[in-house]
Amino acid sequence: MVDVAQAAGVSPATVSRAITQPKLVAEETRERVHAAAARLGYRPDGMARALASGRTMTVGAIVPMLDSPIFARFLQSMQLALAREGFQLLVASHEMSPAAETEAVRTLLARGIDGLVLVGAERSRETAGLLAGAGVPVVLTWCGHPADAAVTVDNEKAGALAAEHLIGLGHRRIGMVVGHLAFNDRQNGRLAGARAAMKRAGLALPDSRVSEQSLTLAGGRAGCAALLDLAEPPTAVIGGIDMIAIGCMLEAQARGLAVPRDLSVAGIDDIDMAAHVMPPLTTVHIPTARIGHKAADLVLGAIAEPGRVEHADLPIELIVRRSCCRAPDQN
Amino acid sequence: MVDVAQAAGVSPATVSRAITQPKLVAEETRERVHAAAARLGYRPDGMARALASGRTMTVGAIVPMLDSPIFARFLQSMQLALAREGFQLLVASHEMSPAAETEAVRTLLARGIDGLVLVGAERSRETAGLLAGAGVPVVLTWCGHPADAAVTVDNEKAGALAAEHLIGLGHRRIGMVVGHLAFNDRQNGRLAGARAAMKRAGLALPDSRVSEQSLTLAGGRAGCAALLDLAEPPTAVIGGIDMIAIGCMLEAQARGLAVPRDLSVAGIDDIDMAAHVMPPLTTVHIPTARIGHKAADLVLGAIAEPGRVEHADLPIELIVRRSCCRAPDQN
DNA sequence: TTGTAGGCGTTATCAA
DNA sequence: TTGATAACGCCTACAA
Numbered sequence: 001m002v003d004v005a006q007a008a009g010v011s012p013a014t015v016s017r018a019i020t021q022p023k024l025v026a027e028e029t030r031e032r033v034h035a036a037a038a039r040l041g042y043r044p045d046g047m048a049r050a051l052a053s054g055r056t057m058t059v060g061a062i063v064p065m066l067d068s069p070i071f072a073r074f075l076q077s078m079q080l081a082l083a084r085e086g087f088q089l090l091v092a093s094h095e096m097s098p099a100a101e102t103e104a105v106r107t108l109l110a111r112g113i114d115g116l117v118l119v120g121a122e123r124s125r126e127t128a129g130l131l132a133g134a135g136v137p138v139v140l141t142w143c144g145h146p147a148d149a150a151v152t153v154d155n156e157k158a159g160a161l162a163a164e165h166l167i168g169l170g171h172r173r174i175g176m177v178v179g180h181l182a183f184n185d186r187q188n189g190r191l192a193g194a195r196a197a198m199k200r201a202g203l204a205l206p207d208s209r210v211s212e213q214s215l216t217l218a219g220g221r222a223g224c225a226a227l228l229d230l231a232e233p234p235t236a237v238i239g240g241i242d243m244i245a246i247g248c249m250l251e252a253q254a255r256g257l258a259v260p261r262d263l264s265v266a267g268i269d270d271i272d273m274a275a276h277v278m279p280p281l282t283t284v285h286i287p288t289a290r291i292g293h294k295a296a297d298l299v300l301g302a303i304a305e306p307g308r309v310e311h312a313d314l315p316i317e318l319i320v321r322r323s324c325c326r327a328p329d330q331n
Numbered sequence: 332m333v334d335v336a337q338a339a340g341v342s343p344a345t346v347s348r349a350i351t352q353p354k355l356v357a358e359e360t361r362e363r364v365h366a367a368a369a370r371l372g373y374r375p376d377g378m379a380r381a382l383a384s385g386r387t388m389t390v391g392a393i394v395p396m397l398d399s400p401i402f403a404r405f406l407q408s409m410q411l412a413l414a415r416e417g418f419q420l421l422v423a424s425h426e427m428s429p430a431a432e433t434e435a436v437r438t439l440l441a442r443g444i445d446g447l448v449l450v451g452a453e454r455s456r457e458t459a460g461l462l463a464g465a466g467v468p469v470v471l472t473w474c475g476h477p478a479d480a481a482v483t484v485d486n487e488k489a490g491a492l493a494a495e496h497l498i499g500l501g502h503r504r505i506g507m508v509v510g511h512l513a514f515n516d517r518q519n520g521r522l523a524g525a526r527a528a529m530k531r532a533g534l535a536l537p538d539s540r541v542s543e544q545s546l547t548l549a550g551g552r553a554g555c556a557a558l559l560d561l562a563e564p565p566t567a568v569i570g571g572i573d574m575i576a577i578g579c580m581l582e583a584q585a586r587g588l589a590v591p592r593d594l595s596v597a598g599i600d601d602i603d604m605a606a607h608v609m610p611p612l613t614t615v616h617i618p619t620a621r622i623g624h625k626a627a628d629l630v631l632g633a634i635a636e637p638g639r640v641e642h643a644d645l646p647i648e649l650i651v652r653r654s655c656c657r658a659p660d661q662n
Numbered sequence: 663t664t665g666t667a668g669g670c671g672t673t674a675t676c677a678a
Numbered sequence: 679t680t681g682a683t684a685a686c687g688c689c690t691a692c693a694a
Contacts, residue, residue: 049689051381067400090421110374
């Protein structure tokens with residue numbers, strides 16, 4: 001910077017201003033500085049800048065896992081929105097481990113970020129403590145109490161929408177394959193919502209008809225297999241995420257069952273694939289990309305105006321495709 | 332840090348050493364420092380540390396897109412390997428735009444990273460220039476010239492393996508659905524490899540039997556549709572990535588064609604889903620997670636020992652499942 | 663509109 | 679083994 005200043009015949013301070021606050025510098029001076037900077041190939045040092053200004057132009061995000069169509073999409077849209085404002089995205093994943101999440105928060109905070117985006121509202125006391133003393137805005141996604149800065153969707157309602165659709169089709173024995181419930185308030189919410197909807201209809205969703213599996217196609221297949229092997233197998237299955245729901249369809253089909261004739265399957269998420277599998281999956285649309293975009297908006301807003309906490313609840317809706325049909329007559 | 336130093340009755344320099352180079356400090360002193368640090372809740376400032384030391388403990392990665400099972404997996408394993416060594420991952424994506432890649436390189440470099448991982452070896456002159464003057468190790472992945480620090484797989488061979496398998500099954504009219512070829516040397520390589528294999532067998536893969544599509548399920552469906560609508564539709568199709576190949580299967584099935592009886596389909600990548608779709612997809616296994624892991628190893632190695640350039644070529648292999656069968660008798 | 667000067671929180675060199 | 683002290687490269691009142 002000193003070199004640029006000399007080359008442009010100004011002081012280092014003016015170079016700094018010409019770059020970060022162009023309006024404070026006379027146009028003629030500004031141009032001389034920029035020319036000199038370009039000629040000398042000057043690149044401001046981000047760390048020095050961060051140290052002096054306290055701002056890193058970086059937002060951190062910690063997701064349960066990178067290797068998931070949902071979080072990949074989420075990060076994708078967040079990264080895009082951040083990049084548009086000149087911010088960068090620092091990502092970490094905790095692989096469903098609260099301890100790993102704590103560690104990720106710790107290192108991200110130490111590394112220097114201007115804001116942090118997390119998934120879910122449920123976390124260890126230790127992590128919560130770190131966040132409380134973070135000194136940077138924190139935005140929660142998917143779940144979040146009304147007082148939090150958060151972008152939420154109604155996971156209970158998502159589960160309920162799927163269940164109500166199936167109930168409306170006459171299904172009475174409905175099963176659900178969910179992700180591991182520990183440290184996953186999204187899955188917990190969806191299960192609770194489905195259960196509540198069934199209760200309202202005078203039906204039950206006993207634990208025996210709920211299978212806890214990994215959030216993968218394989219998990220869906222395994223969970224569906226378990227439910228189909230029951231003495232009284234369900235006539236319909238809800239997947240806690242689409243990936244699981246699609247796994248359920250594949251397992252049913254692998255056993256020679258037709259979907260939806262022999263087994264109705266509904267999902268939650270509406271990932272791209274849902275529309276393309278056979279049969280196209282009936283699912284609850286969660287606006288994943290919008291969550292990412294909105295989360296970026298909220299952190300950026302809170303960074304610009306410290307203390308500001310916004311809460312956004314994004315609408316969800318049932319997308320009826322062709323993986324569910326009327327239940328066969330039962331007793 | 333000054334507070335900690337005072338509380339421990341030592342100088343700031345000793346606090347620094349006690350934390351970063353424990354061995355240089357007497358055990359008794361070290362413990363006093365750590366105790367004081369813990370009591371005061373001291374957290375080293377990453378930016379100050381970066382400015383003073385020149386190391387950021389951060390590695391940048393720029394991928395074509397975040398929203399892809401392959402790159403998500405890749406980043407996942409890289410992030411894990413980096414975290415184990417105390418490094419963090421800064422990610423950006425360029426959405427298949429060379430200009431966006433340039434910009435991403437520029438900002439990551441400015442932000443301060445100790446190393447950079449890129450996908451593919453093909454890029455704009457401008458980006459290449461930035462990298463040349465980057466001052467930090469750069470590791471290429473998937474593609475890379477032998478002189479580069481890179482983790483490569485043989486994309487030509489991948490295309491060839493798929494094609495040879497189909498040729499061996501008696502197919503003579505083989506089509507291919509690839510991703511957009513511009514700025515994607517992986518897809519170019521796979522296509523070239525398939526073409527070369529067919530040529531060796533006295534067959535041709537004319538452009539008319541190659542469909543360029545987006546790297547999605549929908550792209551696969553569209554590409555397959557285009558090929559099936561040909562006057563002489565292929566009896567087998569290769570997908571440039573599994574996602575496309577699976578899209579091809581879905582399109583065929585949606586048209587009432589049985590896979591593989593009426594159309595054989597082969598993919599390249601071996602994503603998790605490949606084993607679970609119906610029929611299970613015959614594909615070329617690309618060790619995506621290992622690429623990520625190895626890339627982390629290489630950058631870390633180059634960071635530790637500047638000037639070191641390692642090149643790793645990872646093996647690939649054909650995984651025969653059930654989406655391909657013998658060609659029907661033709662002409 | 664521009665320059666001066668102090669400081670951001672560490673690390674690293676050199677003595678002690 | 680520990681302590682001064684000078685960078686690290688930039689930002690930002692404050693003054694001119």
